Amino acid sequence: MGILVENISKSYKNVAAVKDISFEVKPGELYGLIGPDGAGKTTLFRILTTLLVADKGQAKVAGYDVVQDYKNIRHSVGYMPGRFSLYQDLTIEENLNFFATIFGTSIEENYDLIKDVYEQIEPFKNRRAGKLSGGMKQKLALSCALIHKPKVLFLDEPTTGVDPVSRKEFWEMLKRLQQKDITILVSTPYMDEAALCDRIALIQEGKILEIDSPEAIVKKFPKKIYDIYASNMYGLLTALKDFEHAHSVFPFGEFVHYTDKREGFDSNELKIYLENKNLQDVSISLTEPDIEDVFMELSRK
Template sequence: MMISVGNIEKSYGEVKALRGVSLEVKEGELFGLIGPDGAGKTSLIRILVTLLKPDVGSATVNELDVVKDFRKLRNQIGYMPGRFSLYPDLTVEENMTFFATVFGTTIEENYHLVKDIYQQIEPFKERLAGRLSGGMKQKLALSCALIHAPKVLVLDEPTTGVDAVSRKEFWEMLKRLQKMGITILVSTPYMDEANLCDRVALIQDGKILTIDTPEKVTQSFGHKLWAIRSDNMYLCIRHLREHSESDSVFAFGEYLHVTWKDQDMQADEMEKYLSDLGHTNVEVKRTEPGIEDVFMDLMQKHDN
């Protein structure tokens, strides 16, 4: 295992950010840490990159302890924090040179690692980093995180606030880096990005809800799932939640995703229930669960 985490706990005063977190990431794996803001993703990542000490538990990266061996470990980790953390008053090239120098290397020595990424921003190498677009800042930050040839790449919500095209390009870059043998741990609040990982850990309120491949996570959803809509979606949510057999009702785009305590509930029964309450243009159909459906289901069980 390239990353091993055992029973990690971390608190900030009375706020418990991590509650007995344990997970393992295999060498060469692209592992996703999936959860909403405040779930504990950043706290765990900062512990793994030696910026925070855990209150309880232990963690190793490439068999080096994150507390005892932090000096050795920093040379083996490439870290891209959630916020743009490079020097905005230095140019693209000056930022790259600075980070290479800090790690005792040069841009030329490890250029093969960043070539595909850096070539996209190299025409702007004289531009100040603070004046780059969001997608270009992202590529520069990734290039700086890779310039010392790390064995592990740790990315904290790298695509937050980035347009859809840049998000797609970024994940394509991660896949190429994985093929070069780099182990990647990436956190994201976007459930659709979970499907791009080899395995994922769903985290909420500082606890791991489940760890598995995206396919097995979705297969674990143990209910029939229905997509329902009507002309009045606000009332539709309320009326469905008031039904005695209602198990869960969540908004998903233009539909509501609904599960029932009675697994034998039929579409015509749902349509009649809503129509009798005055709903028009009622649509009811079966649908397949996604990662977000599983997450909401696990979160509801966790809260109960």
């Protein structure tokens, strides 16, 4: 059972949070909604999990209409919101038992589904949720979202504020869950996580910019892109933005990613220009684009 979104829009007073969005998540797919804070990801998740009603458009989750069949959807999906929303004064085990009871099941009945996740927090099962680390809170929230064996799993920025090791472990868990025929829709502001999805939708200011597999989206990048380094990063950014042939300039780790307006780009010309700006240790090398480069280019348009 997948997800079908058709022309969904939602506004808060005069602010449009989601603008005429359409996409489809196939059954068993790990689908990413990729975009920065304020892009409309959470609003869309709340519509699809029946917590908000759209102003226009329609959507189906696991075959059910989000308005007419909202009760069926609530029994068929798991939802992990962006903020930790479990009972912080209850222990790990008490939280799990509580959510299992709500759905008329038990930890034991669906243990095979949560086993990979729960085994990592089980040694601390008597610890209150409010006393857990960010990574452990994340694993507890995922266990609670899975306890009733949902057909579709919604994860709204599940790795925000979590350490890199826990992020990596979390995505490995998602890949294993996908093998159990669960459809997963995950949102994230981290562009590197986009490559871990089967398909992605890039979203900015409530609009979908592009939908495809991560590999196909990167292949569409229209220009050659260069890694540029200098010992003075701020001076480098300023000089590149002032360069008359600059198409795009943005920081990327220890480098600046640069594209030129011209087809025939001479890197020596640019190096001389930067050295004349008193920049030291200048290096320019051709590099491969990634999802973040594509997103920045689409955002410019």
